[in-house]
Amino acid sequence: MKNLDLRKPLEFTVPAHGDGAFYVMEDIGTDFYGYYHRHREFQLSYIVKGRGSLVLGNLVRPCSENEVFLIKPNDPHLFYKAESDAEETTVHIVHLFFSLEKLSSFFEMEELHGIRSLFYNIPSSKVLSAENGAAIRDLFLRLHREEGVPKLLHILTLFEFLHSQESQLISLYSGLHKVDFHDSDGLRINSVVKYAIENYKRTVSIEEVSTLVHMTPTAFCKFFKKRTKKTFVSFLNEIRIEKACQLLLNNRVESISEAAYQCGFNTAVHFNRVFKNVMAVSPTVFVAQHAVAK
Template identity: 30%
Template sequence: PRTFLIPKSSNRSLHLQHDRVPHFYDLLHCHEEIQLSLITAGRGMYTIAGQPGRFAEGDVYLLGSNVPHVFRNDPRWYDAQEQPVAEMYSVFFGNDGLLKSLSLPEFKGICDLLELAQRGLRLKTAQAKALRERLPSLWSQSPAQQVLQFLQMLESLSGIENWEPVSNHDSPLLPRQADYERLNDLFTFVMDNFTRPVRLEEVAAIVHLSPAAFCRFFKQRTRKTFVEYLNETRVNHACRMLVETDLSIAEICYACGYNNLANFNRQFRRITGTTPLIWRRKSVKPAEISLTP
């Protein structure tokens, strides 16, 4: 993926970035710094370490060093007439700054959390309520206060047991630099077209490969087949729809690109371990977790 260089200051351990834009940066990329991000406006699809999913307002993501990722907003954020806003607060930190102080034994819990972040971690909306207030407040503080409060936040976050690993792999799979444009095109195509039937020949043509060569290319660079990636994208979207809408399961099935309810139920169970009906019934808001030190 494209490697980003996060701006560095010789007298700052943290780099704070507040994005309030029509839509988030939508090309696959990575950077050396660890990233903690809070999304306060905007919805869409992400790909993190080759794993697709949905993001929404209030979600928190902790991404380890060099984890490839992209957050692509839903189509309405690209509509000039609607003009919705995408907003994200992010803190970046690396080996040449804050991480040096975390070598102390008192910070073992934080170090364990950052090690898990190599898979990409997500904290859902209800669990991140306190962080929605504390993270943006960093922007109004002095540099020393920023570091102290951020360490307190990391300490509180390290005590949360139900972070969701985005990927099943401990280390990021870094595609070759020459492949990032192909992967961007493929991920963008899936995000824009997963709601309709997708033919393998159609996707292979995007990157100018035969279907067989394309299947090898995709598996080598994402650790999964294209069909697995497409089904995971569809099922992740279905999970959101089951919670956020009153549509029937059949309606959600067809809205996510399936033309067969039995296949939808089979793929849903394979990926989530349960059925759409049980998922909907059990999708209650988890207890909110305090981040007070």
């Protein structure tokens, strides 16, 4: 994975730029935006090309082309690319940011009450499957090229589509009941998350991670558990299992044992136990299930 420290974030809370009520950002490059961050705006993201994983709060889950993510305000998140034999593989993602504060009077219109309920009553961030999301691919691709009324009409069409698909939206519970930590805490978590992603293939000790954020091992363990609701070891293992799933699904390893060793597990027995704890099935069953699905 490339060095993510080339772009220094000013803060953990990153405001969406732009003076309008809606701001569109299109990212095309060799990786997704590489920082665990949050913002006060809703984020609607469409993955046009590429695959990888999403860290949302303390949740780690896969993400792939044509999936649509609706991320609640202040839900900390980070997309990161799947490892590939070709490091230059391009990712393409379109984001739409919008502030409910700016749009409060807009959503008071009687015609928008159904859409309003989708955003104002949402209990958690959501994802729409690639199967359903593919229908609005062209709308997202055209967003960045539109301005004024045409742009607004496209956005309303997107909102209406999401409203019509509300029963198909899958909840992404971030694991954080309330994101009440300060930006300084968020920057520490960002450093830890990036470090885990970059070093999951080897043994990572609590001592080296605590040193990274200038804390004692005991203080770090308490800090991380309080703010993510899980231990660092559990979080690291979830990243490893997600990476192992990518290897197994894409036939990039010859055996389950090879996937285990490539993802930082010293023994296949330990890998099998952690895999079943995270995925609720054994690696063998997981591979068989997805072989049938194909």
